[in-house]
Amino acid sequence: MAEDRDAELQRVYLAFDKMREQIEKMAAQAEFGVGGEHEEVLETYKMFAYDEGWSRRIIEAIDSGLTAEAAIERVQQRTRMRMRQIDDPLLADRMHDLEDLSNRLLRIVSGQMGTAASMGLRQDSILIARNLGPAELLEYDKRRLKGVILEEGSLTAHVVIVARAMGIPVLGRVRSLRAAVREGDLLLLDGDQGNATVRPVPAATEAFEARFAKNKERQAAYAALREVEPFTRDGTRIQVLMNAGLRDDMPNLALTGADGVGLFRTEFQFLVSATLPARERQTRLYRDVLDSAGDKPVVFRTVDIGGDKVLPYLRHNDGEDEENPAMGWRALRVALERDGLLKVQARALIEAAAGRTLNVMFPMVSEPWEFDAAKAVFDEQLKYLKQQRKPLPEAIEFGAMLEVPALAEVLDILLPKLSFVSIGTNDLTQFLFAADRANPKLAERYDWLSLSILRFLSRVVKANAGHNVRLAVCGEMGGRRLEALALMGLGIERFSITPVAVGSIKEMVRKVDLPELRRAMSGWLSNPPPDIRAALRHWATERGIETD
Ligand code: PEP
Numbered sequence: 133m134a135e136d137r138d139a140e141l142q143r144v145y146l147a148f149d150k151m152r153e154q155i156e157k158m159a160a161q162a163e164f165g166v167g168g169e170h171e172e173v174l175e176t177y178k179m180f181a182y183d184e185g186w187s188r189r190i191i192e193a194i195d196s197g198l199t200a201e202a203a204i205e206r207v208q209q210r211t212r213m214r215m216r217q218i219d220d221p222l223l224a225d226r227m228h229d230l231e232d233l234s235n236r237l238l239r240i241v242s243g244q245m246g247t248a249a250s251m252g253l254r255q256d257s258i259l260i261a262r263n264l265g266p267a268e269l270l271e272y273d274k275r276r277l278k279g280v281i282l283e284e285g286s287l288t289a290h291v292v293i294v295a296r297a298m299g300i301p302v303l304g305r306v307r308s309l310r311a312a313v314r315e316g317d318l319l320l321l322d323g324d325q326g327n328a329t330v331r332p333v334p335a336a337t338e339a340f341e342a343r344f345a346k347n348k349e350r351q352a353a354y355a356a357l358r359e360v361e362p363f364t365r366d367g368t369r370i371q372v373l374m375n376a377g378l379r380d381d382m383p384n385l386a387l388t389g390a391d392g393v394g395l396f397r398t399e400f401q402f403l404v405s406a407t408l409p410a411r412e413r414q415t416r417l418y419r420d421v422l423d424s425a426g427d428k429p430v431v432f433r434t435v436d437i438g439g440d441k442v443l444p445y446l447r448h449n450d451g452e453d454e455e456n457p458a459m460g461w462r463a464l465r466v467a468l469e470r471d472g473l474l475k476v477q478a479r480a481l482i483e484a485a486a487g488r489t490l491n492v493m494f495p496m497v498s499e500p501w502e503f504d505a506a507k508a509v510f511d512e513q514l515k516y517l518k519q520q521r522k523p524l525p526e527a528i529e530f531g532a533m534l535e536v537p538a539l540a541e542v543l544d545i546l547l548p549k550l551s552f553v554s555i556g557t558n559d560l561t562q563f564l565f566a567a568d569r570a571n572p573k574l575a576e577r578y579d580w581l582s583l584s585i586l587r588f589l590s591r592v593v594k595a596n597a598g599h600n601v602r603l604a605v606c607g608e609m610g611g612r613r614l615e616a617l618a619l620m621g622l623g624i625e626r627f628s629i630t631p632v633a634v635g636s637i638k639e640m641v642r643k644v645d646l647p648e649l650r651r652a653m654s655g656w657l658s659n660p661p662p663d664i665r666a667a668l669r670h671w672a673t674e675r676g677i678e679t680d
C-alpha cells in the first residue's frame with residue numbers, strides 16, 4: 133500500500149513522460165532508413181504510450197491505494213488475463229507490445245534502467261528470449277547481434293518484421309530453449325533451414341561452416357547474375373519477378389535484379405498497422421513502391437484479409453469464429469461485401485499510379501462474376517477521378533489469382549476479361565489436396581511434384597494458350613529449383629518468387645533446354661514414373677543442373 137498517493141502519482145507521471153521521450157527518440161533515430169515498416173511498429177508503440185485508457189487504469193489503481201509499481205503490475209496482469217481469453221494471434225502481438233511498454237515503465241519507475249541491451253552485447257551474439265518486443269530489439273547493437281531465437285513468436289509478430297528490416301535471422305516457436313542453453317554457449321543458427329544447434333560437436337560446426345561458406349559462394353555467384361537476363365539455352369526469356377509486401381522489401385529489386393514485383397501483398401500494411409490504414413497512408417505506400425520500382429512493373433494484389441490474416445480492428449466476420457478460415461470469409465469475399473474497403477484501396481492505387489501503368493490483381497477469385505464485381509469498383513473510382521480531372525494512370529491492367537481450383541474450370545469465360553493470371557500454388561495446392569497449408573503435420577505429406585498437381589497445372593497452361601493473357605506462378609513452389617524446373621516443363625515462363633530465390637532460379641534457367649524439358653515432362657504426365665520428383669532430379673543432374 134502506498135503511504136502517499138500524490139507522491140506515487142507523481143512518480144508514475146514522470147515515468148510516463150520518460151517512456152514517451154524514449155519512444156520518440158527511438159522513432160526519431162530512424163536508424164533503419166525512413167519509411168520502413170518498423171516505423172509502423174513504432175507508431176503502434178506511440179499509440180500505446182499515449183493511450184489514455186492505460187494510464188487511467190494505472191492511476192485508478194494508485195487511487196485505490198497501490199504503489200506505482202504495484203499499480204503498473206496489476207494493470208499488466210489484468211491485461212494479460214484478458215488477452216488469454218482472446219485467441220487471436222494478431223491481437224496477441226499487439227498485447228505483447230503493450231507488455232513491452234509496461235515492463236519499460238516498471239523499469240523506469242523502479243530505477244532499474246539497465247536492460248540486457250544497454251549492458252552491451254558480446255561480439256556475434258544470439259539473443260534467446262521467451263518473447264521480445266520490437267522496441268526492445270531496436271535497443272540492441274545490430275553490429276553485434278547476429279540472430280534471435282524466440283520460444284514464442286510468430287511470422288506476423290512485429291519483432292520479426294523489425295528483425296527483417298535489420299537483416300537479422302529470427303527463429304520462432306522454439307520451445308523450452310532457455311532451459312537448455314547457458315550464456316556463452318556456442319550456438320549455430322540457420323535461418324534458411326529454420327534450425328539451431330546448441331553446443332554443437334566439432335563435426336556439426338564444420339558442416340555448418342562448410343554450408344555457410346558454400347552458401348556465401350553461391351550467393352556471390354547468383355549476385356553476379358544480377359544484370360544478366362535469364363534466357364534458356366534455346367533462347368526463351370523467362371521472367372523472374374519477386375514477391376513483396378513491405379516497403380523494406382523493395383531494395384531487393386535492385387539487389388536481385390528481378391524483373392519486377394509480380395505479387396505485392398497489400399494486406400501486409402494492414403497487418404503491421406494498429407488501425408485501418410487511411411487512404412493517404414495507402415497511397416503513400418503504393419507511390420513509394422512504384423517510385424522504387426522505377427521502370428519495372430509492380431502487380432498490386434488487393435487485400436487478402438481473413439483466413440489466418442485476421443485484423444483486430446476489422447471485425448470482418450461479424451465476430452463469428454470460423455471452422456475453416458482458409459476457406460472462409462476472406463480476400464475478395466470480404467472486399468466485395470465491405471466495398472468501402474475496396475473503394476478506398478482502388479482510389480489509393482489509381483492515384484498512386486498517376487502517369488504510369490497500374491497492375492491490379494484480385495485474390496481468391498472463385499467465379500468470374502467476382503472478378504467483374506471487383507473490377508467495377510475500380511471502374512467507378514476511375515470515372516469519379518476522371519470527372520474530378522485528377523491525373524490518372526496511363527493504363528490499368530487487371531488480373532486474377534488462380535488459387536481456387538473451381539476457377540480452372542471456367543477459364544474460357546474468365547480469360548477474355550483480363551490481362552494476366554497468377555497461379556497461387558500455396559492456396560491452390562492446399563485446396564487441391566484438402567490439406568491445410570499451416571498444419572506442420574501436412575507440410576511434407578503431399579508433394580508439389582505430384583502427378584495431380586502437375587496434371588492440373590498442365591491443363592491450366594493449355595486452357596490459357598491462344599488467349600492474350602500473361603500466365604505466372606507466384607506461390608512458394610516457384611522459388612524452389614526443382615519445382616521451378618517442373619513448372620517450366622509445363623510451359624510456365626513467368627515466375628514471381630521470394631527475393632532470396634531470384635538468383636538461384638535465374639542461374640537454373642540458363643542451363644535449361646526448354647523443348648527437351650517439355651518433351652520429358654509431357655512423357656512423365658502421360659506415362660508416369662513411380663516418382664516424378666526422382667525422375668526430374670535424375671534428368672536435371674544428368675544435365676549438370678543442381679537441384680537444391
Ligand atoms: C498463394 O496462395 O500461393 C499466394 C501466392 O498467396 P498467399 O501466399 O498470400 O496466400
Ligand code: MG
Binds near residue numbers: 495535556558559
Ligand atoms: Mg493465396
